[in-house]
Amino acid sequence: MKNKLTIGILSALILQGMAAEQGMNEMWGESTVKLRAENAARGQLFDEGNYAMFIHWGLYSQLGNKVDGKTYYGIGEWIMNPRMAGIPVEEYKNLAKTFNPKKFDAKAIAKLAKDAGMKYIIITSKHHEGFAMYHSKACDFNVVDATPWAKDPMHELAEACRAEGLGFGFYYSHNQDWTFPGGNRGPTTDEKGNPATFDDYFVKKCLPQVEEITSNYGPIEIVWFDTPGNMPKKYVQQLVDVVRKNQPNALVSGRAGHGLGDYQSLGDMEVPHKNVDGMWESVDTTNDSWAYAWYDEYWKTPKEILRRLIACVGRGGTYMLNIGPRGDGSVPERAARSLEESGAWIRRYPQVVYAADASPWEHALPWGDVTVKGNRLYLSVFEWPAGGKLYLPGLKTKIASAKLLLGEKSSAVPYESAHGWTILGLPPVAPEKLVSVIEIELAGEPEVVPTFGVDPDIGTEILADFASVAGAELSQKRWMEKFGEWKSVHHVHDWTADAKATFEVSVLEPGDYIVSLTYAGEGRLVWGVDVVGGEHIQNQQNSSHNYQEFPIGWINFPEPGTYAVAVSFLEGDPALASLKSIHFAPAR
Template sequence: MENLFRNIVYGSMALTLLTTPVAAQQKMNEMWGNGQQAKEINKMGERGHLFEWGNYAMFIHWGLYSQLGNIWNGKTYYGIGEWMMDANMGNADKDEYKAVARSFNPQNFDAMKIAQLAKDAGMKYIIITSKHHDGFAMYHSQCDKFNIVDSTPFARDPMKELSEACKQLGLGFGFYYSHNQDWTTPGASGAAKVDAEGNPKTFDDYFHEKCLPQVEEITRNYGDIELIWFDTPGNIPQKYAEKLVEVVHRNQPRALVSGRIGYNLGDYQTLGDMEVPPENINGLWESVDVTNDAWGYAWYDQNWKSPKQILKYLISTIARGGTYMLNIGPDGTGSIPDFVSNTLRTSGKWIARYPQVIYGAGPSPWQHSLPWGDVVRQENKLYLAVYEWPASGKLYLPGLQTEIASAGICNGNKIQRIKIVQEGSWTVLQIPFRKPDPIISVIELVMKGNEITVDNTQALDPEIGTNELSVIFAEAKDCHVYKSSWMEKFGEWKHEYCVSNLNRGGKIIWTVDVKSPGTYQVELKVRGNGRVVWKVETDEGQMAQNQQSASSIFCKRPIGWIRFDKPGRHTITVSMPEGGEQADMSAISMTPIYFE
């Protein structure tokens, strides 16, 4: 499902909620408060409800590639194992790859165990690969024998089992389906243009003989579907994408179609793989991420996200206005690595303590993260998720213009009241020196009225270790800000907004709010070649200039100290007096220097 093609069209369109009758209203013990519980039960029949309200889902990449675990012909290939037939990975022969099905027998697969893990993690629905780019169906397809029932000794339909387990546990269920790429079916994108007998095959043949019938199957035979997650549309003709959307909406009126169907035909937008945006995005959208570095199982990949990392990505996605879908990759036996289970359950216990931070939560009025963490909203309440707990007993909140009725630290259903002090445009919360929660602490602000007004100018926290300001929040003068996306390993995507052309006389200018006079250590996050001279200056005439080497990856480079003599609004300008023909900058970091 990787975004490997620059010509992929990511679709987005407004979602119209369609209400259907609810046959049975399940008791929702995980909801907080009787009023909220009743409200959400009444919405259970709405199209897109679990996507928009639930905010958190499980993605599962599982297939023949899981049996390989990133090994082909005795050699380990680092990256995304689903692409083992690609020249950038193992360049596996298609017939040899298909033969892997003869030994694929995942006897440890337990649908209820997986569904229970998703529920324990606090996820509201599961999306699983019904067919990836290799063309192998992980369900019992009647139109193509290359499937898990007809081609493997396993001879069971795990999708049927998982859909039923989800239904029993009150989870939503849906499918990933690779509609354009199918490397083992002649005529499809990435496949041969002739069949085994040498007869010519076109995309039209593939579409009508396999793709369309299989989408009919997965939308007819597995009960209610939350959504169908299409992927890598590439240059698929628009008429085919339109036909697939029509089939999904006809067979599953409540189901959403992902934006990666192409041609802006989807019901919501999917960002690039492994991307959490730095600023709020309007409309319905999702971020798709991994628990380690890969989507499918890779034997070597032990670079797991910690419970705190998962929660930070989840909360920050919600705070930007999106939904977070986190992937797991069962191995060839159908087992889930213990580290994944432990991490998801630990983060799930945190969600159970603070469900109001996740379910039904809306985006932050600041429209960006804050130095100590992030903010989500529930009507007239703001929930501050404090990733880095201040040691001074003070938490600084910049630019909040609406009056606070009350403030307190969340502890389950209890609120420990805290004092509030207004210092100019800054709200200062008097908090305990010891952080209340071992992972992420939560503070509730009850506002006076539902209209919450914020000055979202970037602010320099006077205490938190590092204030990192992205170039996306700066004014670009005679230079260009763009989003750079690249792969660390094949298929492991990274994303940074950065500025180019500073070497041609350009400047990048931040407007920041400074609470009180103070000194800051300045670092620039840069990449490039050779030695570059960087200049940082303020509107007060303070300046730091230094030469630093730039490498091929983004790294922080120290520039020097800068002092602000007066509190209030200031500008910080970065330029490049010398060198840097191939140098980009993505952020400036300002770390307060403490003096007694």
């Protein structure tokens, strides 16, 4: 569960009055009085809201990843960089002369965030390319002084957020600046040809701009610094000091560097599989690019947004989901539609998301995920069991009641226990189109054996993250599908002759199960799977450079109980064999 920040006296009094009137659970629902961002204690919206909007918007947005008729595939905010289009500094700065986003509508964006169920908005005030999306007196390369539009959209958005009861904050690239002399990856000489140092950039632009964004736009929820690189600690400390002075209620992102942030920010697009301690967030985007890319129509569906949001809350964190407005300021319609549809679900089930804690199982379950409030478990069922039974392994606390929710209505759910499992009886058809919710009220605090149960109806995948490994290596691997589109996997690799990756599983229904492995490699590989103390199977399958699932065979669990299942690598190139997961499915 997350470490909670202390609530200030003012906010405590506000919350006490609201809770007395409507109940703490309802505080985050649409039926309640708005909690205005300026009344929130430091980090409250982050810690209890659990869901936010990220916005990447700048000069790069009007290019949309197309330069001189050529499309560059990858994250749009890096289009200027040599790894993308390599646009020279002066040529890029000239783009400001045609930046005229007349379709920007701050009120519509704030309303979209509110309708999506988000609690605050963080927007790019200056990205790595150095263009300020607000009126900066420190540098005239900004949206007011350098463009025909000549408006400060940040004032409008800050006001619109406050009108909707949302928090507001800024992204600021503090280390990289590709257009200002001395900034990391920027020009090495000034306009007079004199050598420029990082100190020149920091003193003349970075520090004064952080003063500006923390002084001129009202209460700030977060200052989201990014990519500190090798920036010396003394500079980061000065920036944090400015935030503390001007915005004492604001959080500083972990990407400030040197451990000076208030919380951990995971890798781009990373949703963890295991519970993570402390205060943390996952940053993700509605398609594959953060900034607008004209070709990128691979949008997350409403169900996928909810899956990733609830996974983050279930692992103990906060989910910040990005949109990339077009160069004219408009929001892509398909992104907005997915956000609105998932937001409508959140309005029906706010208790699943807001002020909710991590799952005591510490990982997702085959049919979905779990979040917690006090002695109530909220089971978000993404894969409705066709057999009419939902299986919950390892719950030790006695159940007081179980209900299937349908908005504000509910119906009792029958349940029974067997061999350490709880079995819930469900109707044949899911009541919700996206995600159905079961509320379990416990007789006390949740106590769970965080086991992986082999579900008798639904296929069960167990990731390599959860294996005990001997004779091989278990580590995280990250790669880009397109430039800046990060993927990651925990994998078992560098296998030796006697290496084992062992998974502990709980079995309710004995019998035969089909075992598959998801792996990557080269050529034909032979894998073995053993029920420790039981039967051994092995098989040869082909492999691919990307991860694919291959069947190995059937194994038998002779009776209910806990088993160790070991995977071994028997033949092929052990240097390239990479195991991602094991999968069990009932053989019937």
